[in-house]
Amino acid sequence: MAAKDETPYVETVDTSYLETLVGYNARRAALFVIGNFMERMAVFDLRTVDFSVLSLIHHNAGITSRQLCSHLNILAPNMVVMLNGLERKKLVERRPHPLDGRATGLHLTAKGQSLMVEAEAAAYQLEMDSTSRLTTTERNTLVRLLKKIYK
Numbered sequence: 001m002a003a004k005d006e007t008p009y010v011e012t013v014d015t016s017y018l019e020t021l022v023g024y025n026a027r028r029a030a031l032f033v034i035g036n037f038m039e040r041m042a043v044f045d046l047r048t049v050d051f052s053v054l055s056l057i058h059h060n061a062g063i064t065s066r067q068l069c070s071h072l073n074i075l076a077p078n079m080v081v082m083l084n085g086l087e088r089k090k091l092v093e094r095r096p097h098p099l100d101g102r103a104t105g106l107h108l109t110a111k112g113q114s115l116m117v118e119a120e121a122a123a124y125q126l127e128m129d130s131t132s133r134l135t136t137t138e139r140n141t142l143v144r145l146l147k148k149i150y151k
Contacts, residue, residue, distance in 0.1 A: 033127075036126055040125075053082060064100075093108075
């Protein structure tokens with residue numbers, strides 16, 4: 001007579017294999033940081049992508065939507081919708097491009113500038129909080145290594 005099979009159960013989950021994978025660890029870290037980022041940006045009524053767009057405009061006054069699409073990997077139709085929304089919120093304004101008559105340069109309004117000063121300060125603090133277990137050198141190394149993967 002065969003022994004009765006018992007249904008196995010897991011008391012402690014073994015994640016050792018997954019923890020050897022770069023993608024798994026990058027995703028876990030990203031979920032942790034992005035979750036906190038979204039909470040902190042909610043007070044500014046900014047999504048992660050809004051913050052990225054506004055930050056690039058903040059540091060590159062006159063940038064074109066084509067350049068934004070290229071650097072953030074966003075489709076042009078989606079960028080148009082996003083920029084229209086940021087313009088309605090009076091955070092961004094379009095101005096004629098000085099070299100290309102077909103393009104418009106994007107600039108932050110005074111309201112957008114003020115918002116980004118506060119939002120970037122909050123993002124910096126989040127970075128410090130999220131990586132508080134790392135030394136400054138480790139934090140810089142982590143950023144450098146991550147860039148080697150996607151750049």
